[in-house]
Amino acid sequence: xxxxxxxxxxxxxxxxxxxxxxxxxxxxxxxxxxxxxxxxxxxxxxxxxxxxxxxxxxxxxxxxxxxxxxxxxxxxx
Numbered sequence: 001x002x003x004x005x006x007x008x009x010x011x012x013x014x015x016x017x018x019x020x021x022x023x024x025x026x027x028x029x030x031x032x033x034x035x036x037x038x039x040x041x042x043x044x045x046x047x048x049x050x051x052x053x054x055x056x057x058x059x060x061x062x063x064x065x066x067x068x069x070x071x072x073x074x075x076x077x
Contacts, residue, residue, distance in 0.1 A: 005077045006030060008052070015050030016042020025052040026064065029072035036070075052076065 011030060014023035022034045022042050033039040033049060042049035047056060057064055 003029075003072060004074045006074045007077050011052070011076065012050040015048060016040075018050075022049040023073070024049055025076050026054050026057065026067055028076050029067075030074040030076065031067060031070040032073045033070065 011023055011025055013019050014021040016022040016034075016039070020034070021032065022036070022039045023030050023032055024039075024047075025031070033044075036044075038044050039049060047053060060066075
């Protein structure tokens with residue numbers, strides 16, 4: 001899979017506030033959550049978009065299988 005690479009700064013802008021896109025990173029991949037009803041305005045419970053959520057997932061009530069519903073759109077540089 002040949003995906004474009006983005007910096008953490010570019011990811012941070014896709015938080016649903018600075019730019020309309022709602023992106024999150026997990027295990028080096030970036031996922032577009034813009035269409036997810038669970039990420040309205042770039043917020044999902046106590047989590048904000050534009051961040052790498054890898055370290056936060058163990059505290060979530062769901063598993064990483066949730067990411068299987070979304071296609072990765074990029075990678076973190």
